[in-house]
Amino acid sequence: MTASTFRTLHHGRTAGDPLVLPGPWDAASARVFTDAGFPALATPSAGIAASLGYEDGSTPPGEMFAAVARIVRAVPVPVSADIEGGYGLAPKELVGRLLETGAVGCNLEDSEEHATLKDPERHADWLAGVRAEAGDALFINARVDTFLFGTGDPADAVARARLYVAAGADCVYPLIAPHEVFPVLREGIEGPLNMAAAPDKESVAALARLGATRITFGPGMQRYAMGATGDLAAKLRA
Structure with missing residues (x-):
């Protein structure tokens, strides 16, 4: 599968x-997800970390790329x-290692140490480097962490997003943006918008009504599966 195929799935919806x-x-x-008929998948770093026995954000790069x-x-x-x-990693090494996995897209967040927002202009320059190295071979989903670690001001999220789109991002992902600010984001940001849903149909339907282009779940599905496994274990021990 190619990035072109994946990119096409985001447009004309x-x-x-x-x-x-x-x-x-x-x-x-x-x-399991492919057998259910989904046309593409998006790995969650936190879900993979948990499956490998690491805390979110502490998976060694080599193990993450191998899991992907x-x-x-x-x-x-x-x-x-x-x-x-x-x-x-520098853009050249990052793109090379990612393409070696066979992935056709990536999430790249604008925070570090899971706590602090990066300078948006420096991050945009780095994204531009990733785009230059990847050409059309990767679909770049730029995560905007304003609502996670910043002020929560939608104007800041829009400003960051515009920088990242100008740098070559294919899609913008304002993580945990409140539903009420989505119209502001949609009006101010050009191109596809990724929103995160809980692993249930009601959450997906709500984001669809708001006009999200793409819906992902973060580690929600992995945590749901572990919860179901825990329920089974408790029943077997009863």
Whole structure:
């Protein structure tokens, strides 16, 4: 599968019909989602971290890239990879390692140490470097963490997003943006918008009504699966 195929899935969508991308944390879960008929997948870094025994944000890069490669090999659909803030790698090395996994897209966040927003202009310059190295071979989803670590001001999110789109981002992901500010984001940001849903149909439907282009779940599906496993374990011990 190519980035072009994946990119096409984001465009020409009718209102209320977002691209829904389940978040596999290993090859087995990826096969489950593909067998259910989803046309593409988007790995969650936190879900993969949990499956490998790490805290979110502490997975060694080599293990993350290896996990993504196993997921890509397991399914016949495009896979986008959450690679956090890029692990401090220069654009050339980052793109090379990501393409080696077979992934056709990536999430790149504008915060560091899971606590602090990056300078938006410096981050935009780095994204431009990633785009230059990748050409059209990667779909770049630029995560905007204003609502997670910043002021929560939608104007700041829009300003950051515009810089990232100008730098070559294909899509913008304002993580945990409140539903009430989505119209402001939609008006101010050109191109596809990614929103995060809880792993249930009601959450997906609500974001579809708001006009989200793409819906992902972060580690929600992995946590749901672990909760179901915990319920099973408790029943077996009863």
